[in-house]
Amino acid sequence: MARAAVIGAGIGGLTAAVALQRRGWEVTVFERAASLEPVGSGLAVAANALRALDTLGAGDEIRELSAIQGSGGMRRSDGRWLVRTSVEAASARNGGDSVVLLRRPDLVDVLSARLAPGTVRLNTEVSEVDAENGLVTLPDGPVEADLVVAADGIHSPIRSALFPGHPGPRYAGVTSWRMLIPAEGVPGQAYESWGRGRVFGVMPLAGGTFYCYATDTVPAGGGGGDQLAELRRLFGDWHSPIPELLAAASPEKVLRNDVHHLATPLPAMHRGRVAMLGDAAHAMTPNMGQGACQAIEDAVVLAHVVGDGERFTGGTGAYGEGAVPPGGSGGSGGSGGLAGYTAARLERTSRIVARSATICRITRLRDPLAVRLRDAMVTLSWRLAPSRVHGPMDEVLSWTPPSA
Numbered sequence: 006m007a008r009a010a011v012i013g014a015g016i017g018g019l020t021a022a023v024a025l026q027r028r029g030w031e032v033t034v035f036e037r038a039a040s041l042e043p044v045g046s047g048l049a050v051a052a053n054a055l056r057a058l059d060t061l062g063a064g065d066e067i068r069e070l071s072a073i074q075g076s077g078g079m080r081r082s083d084g085r086w087l088v089r090t091s092v093e094a095a096s097a098r099n100g101g102d103s104v105v106l107l108r109r110p111d112l113v114d115v116l117s118a119r120l121a122p123g124t125v126r127l128n129t130e131v132s133e134v135d136a137e138n139g140l141v142t143l144p145d146g147p148v149e150a151d152l153v154v155a156a157d158g159i160h161s162p163i164r165s166a167l168f169p170g171h172p173g174p175r176y177a178g179v180t181s182w183r184m185l186i187p188a189e190g191v192p193g194q195a196y197e198s199w200g201r202g203r204v205f206g207v208m209p210l211a212g213g214t215f216y217c218y219a220t221d222t223v224p225a226g227g228g229g230g231d232q233l234a235e236l237r238r239l240f241g242d243w244h245s246p247i248p249e250l251l252a253a254a255s256p257e258k259v260l261r262n263d264v265h266h267l268a269t270p271l272p273a274m275h276r277g278r279v280a281m282l283g284d285a286a287h288a289m290t291p292n293m294g295q296g297a298c299q300a301i302e303d304a305v306v307l308a309h310v311v312g313d314g315e316r317f318t319g320g321t322g323a324y325g326e327g328a329v330p331p332g333g334s335g336g337s338g339g340s341g342g343l344a345g346y347t348a349a350r351l352e353r354t355s356r357i358v359a360r361s362a363t364i365c366r367i368t369r370l371r372d373p374l375a376v377r378l379r380d381a382m383v384t385l386s387w388r389l390a391p392s393r394v395h396g397p398m399d400e401v402l403s404w405t406p407p408s409a
């Protein structure tokens with residue numbers, strides 16, 4: 006039986022482990038942290054990722070645990086609607102699913118419950134990878150694998166080692182906050198409000214809890230102190246129910262991260278026996294809500310490309326039972342090896358990284374005149390040419406996984 010070593014037990018690494026085990030691979034996940042998903046927040050899982058999760062038998066459980074991102078839209082900081090979106094229209098355009106909202110730990114639980122006992126080794130940091138020979142160095146020595154999945158996140162040391170000429174992550178100019186807020190009685194509507202260089206997103210989850218996120222255009226490296234007080238200072242005079250939600254939040258539940266992304270795409274998503282996956286391969290700004298969704302897509306495509314672990318005969322050339330044509334999402338036969346994985350994933354994910362970065366740049370506008378112009382353009386384009394506005398997102402959401 007072929008062996009896979011997965012580095013990192015984030016959403017990307019766990020999905021890859023589930024997908025590979027279902028194809029008969031013997032999988033071990035090495036995670037340096039002491040627990041899975043130590044910091045809880047919310048997550049939007051879009052139709053494309055739900056379809057990928059369906060292939061792992063996990064889609065319906067996720068749908069049951071989630072709230073559907075109902076009708077909502079975009080607002081100004083004073084509450085005026087710039088754009089109203091309809092969940093029915095979005096679902097009709099995207100084959101019945103749109104976007105569901107849930108707690109990240111729930112997704113992590115659903116994935117890890119599908120793994121064979123003992124798959125994940127916590128407190129185990131990988132210090133080095135030999136890509137040609139599939140050697141992964143652990144604190145207690147090296148292990149060999151036929152396939153190494155580098156799902157070690159945005160600051161991936163494995164990416165730096167395998168692609169030394171790549172410039173690495175770049176600060177996107179915004180810092181972000183995320184929090185879960187129990188708030189019964191607040192109207193359950195999902196929207197994102199844009200102000201001068203700032204964004205506040207409200208997403209109702211199942212059971213009277215809200216997932217809220219915010220960004221502000223500031224130099225990197227801030228933080229420390231009471232982040233909830235900072236949020237109340239920045240957003241306390243925004244439209245209702247933002248101040249009410251912030252009043253109900255707990256300071257210890259606020260997670261702050263500077264937003265970095267891989268503005269320059271990697272030249273490939275593999276090297277030797279190593280497949281790069283998720284944020285390690287294509288970290289993006291959160292503006293399209295696709296970072297984890299793309300990691301989930303990567304995982305399902307990778308398992309399809311490398312094929313049946315029980316029939317694997319060794320060596321990188323042996324991958325490819327289900328090689329995927331360039332840019333395509335399905336097909337089988339051929340022997341693309343991990344090059345088939347790069348061919349299927351690099352172009353798509355690079356496009357999404359670039360689109361997310363463009364939206365991020367637009368949210369950073371601070372000049373009052375530029376902001377007024379931006380807001381008018383958003384409303385006008387939605388009214389006059391809606392398909393030009395939602396077309397790029399629909400292209401992302403309409404992705405289908407490779408067939409078995």
Ligand SMILES: Cc1cc2nc3c(=O)[nH]c(=O)nc-3n(C[C@H](O)[C@H](O)[C@H](O)COP(=O)(O)OP(=O)(O)OC[C@H]3O[C@@H](n4cnc5c(N)ncnc54)[C@H](O)[C@@H]3O)c2cc1C
Pocket residue numbers: 012013014015016017018035036037038047048049050129130131132156157158159162181182183218262264282283284285291294295296297298299300
């Ligand atoms: C504000 C914000 C909101 C977001 N909202 C959404 C959203 O709604 N929808 C969405 O799809 N995406 C969203 N994202 C993006 C999403 O969070 C990420 O894209 C996703 O979590 C990446 O998963 P990953 O598994 O690739 O990496 P990570 O989650 O970073 O996991 C990497 C893991 O590798 C481990 N690790 C690192 N180095 C080593 C090592 N040497 N040895 C062993 N283990 C190691 C780490 O401890 C970690 O557990 C958002 C991001 C932000 C910042």
